[in-house]
Amino acid sequence: xxxxxxxxxxxxxxxxxxxxxxxxxxxxxxxxxxxxxxxxxxxxxxxxxxxxxxxxxxxxxxxxxxxxxxxxxxxxxxxxxxxxxxxxxxxxxxxxxxxxxxxxxxxxxxxxxxxxxxxxxxxxxxxxxxxxxxxxxxxxxx
Numbered sequence: 001x002x003x004x005x006x007x008x009x010x011x012x013x014x015x016x017x018x019x020x021x022x023x024x025x026x027x028x029x030x031x032x033x034x035x036x037x038x039x040x041x042x043x044x045x046x047x048x049x050x051x052x053x054x055x056x057x058x059x060x061x062x063x064x065x066x067x068x069x070x071x072x073x074x075x076x077x078x079x080x081x082x083x084x085x086x087x088x089x090x091x092x093x094x095x096x097x098x099x100x101x102x103x104x105x106x107x108x109x110x111x112x113x114x115x116x117x118x119x120x121x122x123x124x125x126x127x128x129x130x131x132x133x134x135x136x137x138x139x140x141x142x
Contacts, residue, residue, distance in 0.1 A: 004049040004131060008074075011041050019045065021131065036069065039136055044074035046134040052084040052126040054119065056109070056137035063087045063104065083127040088118050097121065 003018035019025075019042060027035045043053055057066050063078075066087070070076040078085050082103050089106045097107030097118040103125060107118035123133060 002131070004045060004051070006041070007045045007048055008041050011038070011045070021134075036138060037073065039138060040066075040069055040073055043134065043136055044070065044076050046131075047076060047081055047084065049131055050129050051131045052129045052133040053081070053086070054122045054126070054133055054135045055085065055087045056090075056135065057087070057139075058090050058109070058137060059139040063089070084129065086122040086125050088122055099125075 001020045001023065003020050005018050006012050006015060025042070027038050029035055043055070047053060055063070055066060057063070060066060067078045070078055086103045086105065088097075088109070089100075089104065090109045091106040092108055092110060094106065094108050095111075096114055097105055099105050099121065105118050105122055107114050109115050109118070119135070126133060
């Protein structure tokens with residue numbers, strides 16, 4: 001396995017060797033324990049290492065919260081990563097998926113085939129990176 005360097009001292013204490021990839025990581029804990037903080041720290045480190053991101057933040061009604069949190073917490077302005085960041089927004093009122101902006105897709109993620117199609121489409125919008133694409137999500141109870 002490969003690893004990327006983590007950019008935050010508090011995260012380096014938890015994972016001194018860095019974040020291993022390819023892998024799957026589940027961050028769990030009670031409400032208020034800081035799960036999004038850890039998730040966004042991984043996202044920031046991944047972007048800073050040159051990777052691409054697909055975000056599926058189900059608990060937020062729009063990408064605005066993610067953009068604001070990344071800027072406030074990690075001084076990362078997601079709009080500067082338009083070729084390396086795509087957001088997939090959950091929309092139960094559509095049957096499939098649709099691209100609604102340069103780096104935004106809405107999709108009915110209750111349908112496994114639609115989730116796969118939306119992920120494939122999101123990947124096709126991204127600039128290729130040497131370390132690949134990190135898919136992150138929150139409240140994934142699908």
